Amino acid sequence: MIAKHAHEFSKNAYRYDAHNALQQSIADYLIAGITARAARVVDLGCGSGAVCKRLTWNYERFVGIDSAPAMCALHPQSDTIEVVCDDFESQEVLQAFLPCDLLISSSALQWANDLEALLSYVATRTHEIAFAVFTDRTFQTLYDLSGLPSFLPNAKELRKMIEQRFTCRFEIKTFELFFEDSLSLFRYIKKSGVSGGQKRLSVAQTKQLIQNYPQRHLEFEVLFVWGTPFKA
Ligand SMILES: C[S@@+](CC[C@H](N)C(=O)[O-])C[C@H]1O[C@@H](n2cnc3c(N)ncnc32)[C@H](O)[C@@H]1O
Incomplete structure (x- = not known):
């Protein structure tokens, strides 16, 4: 199954790095919080390689999974x-590359259709x-202005889901x-890939x-998680 946002990400792949300084900072912060030097690393939604390019230790094997072909083509x-180049929610795909020592994902899991099932499987x-x-x-x-509901997950609910495992x-x-x-500002939203390419507002x-x-800036909130499964 190809992820529902794959086309939008592929379309913008060449401009992606230039427009995603924020996602690069997020990957930096995420990696800085990792203490163990894992040998086998799997990256869900690897994009053009923000995580891979930033890992500083000598791992044995790095597997990046991403459903957008143009992103995969840019990855080291x-x-x-x-x-x-596949769906990271597919158990068949995961089965081929897990178990691993470190499962990492930066700026991608918000797209998961069933994050709970994914977490249960990887735990x-x-x-x-x-x-x-x-x-x-x-x-x-x-x-708030548009009156549209956010399609992104709520931090408290995410936390609860992760803390159970x-x-x-x-x-x-x-x-x-x-x-x-x-x-x-609106161009950024379109190009960044964070909006998911969902065109739910009319042109007008x-x-x-x-x-x-009312403002010249966009707000982002990111939940960072570093952890180990209960039975690891
Ligand atoms: C915002 S980008 C982040 C890319 C990279 N991790 C980074 O930090 O720059 C999200 C990536 O997740 C990928 N993605 C989203 N849902 C996916 C899925 N179900 N399976 C595989 N890739 C997915 C998209 O194709 C996109 O490349």
């Missing part, structure tokens, strides 16, 4: 790095997890990105939102 590859198949997940307080002003350290961080004008509604948007 080598004898020790394998890129699998017995990894020694360690490190996740950074965008929460529903991302683009808060935009959602892992002993964890959690951290919530908020980020703000500033823009010259509201048009470039979007235009009105751009004209009336």
Whole structure:
């Protein structure tokens, strides 16, 4: 099964690195919080390699899984790095690459259709997890103004779901990105991949939102999790 956002991510793949300084900072912060030097690493939603490019230790094997072909094409590859262009929620796919020592995912798990099932599956198949997940307080002003519900997961609910399976350290961080004008702000949303490419506002509604948007920055909230499964 191809993830529902794969096309949107593929379409923007070449501009992706330039537009995603924020996602790179998130990957940096996530990796800085990892203490063990895992030998077998699996990265869910690896994109063009933000995580892989930042790992500083000598691992045995790194597997990046991403359903967007254009992202996979940009990811580093080598004898020790394998890129699998597929759905990270597919148990068949996971089965082929787990167990591992470290299961990492930066800025991707918010797209999971069934995160609970994914967590249950991986809990017995990894020694360690490190996740950074965008929460529903991302683009808060935009959602408040448009009246649309956020499709992103709630931090409390995420935490509860993860705490049932892992002993964890959690951290919530908020980020703000500033823009010259509201048009470039809206362009960022489209290009960043964070919006999921869901076009739920009409052109007229979007235009009105751009004209009336009260600030020149976007808010992001990210839940960081570092942990080990209960039975590891
Ligand atoms: C916002 S990007 C983050 C990429 C990278 N981890 C980073 O930090 O820059 C999210 C990535 O997750 C991938 N993705 C989303 N849902 C997926 C799924 N179910 N299976 C595989 N990849 C998925 C997208 O294709 C995209 O490349």
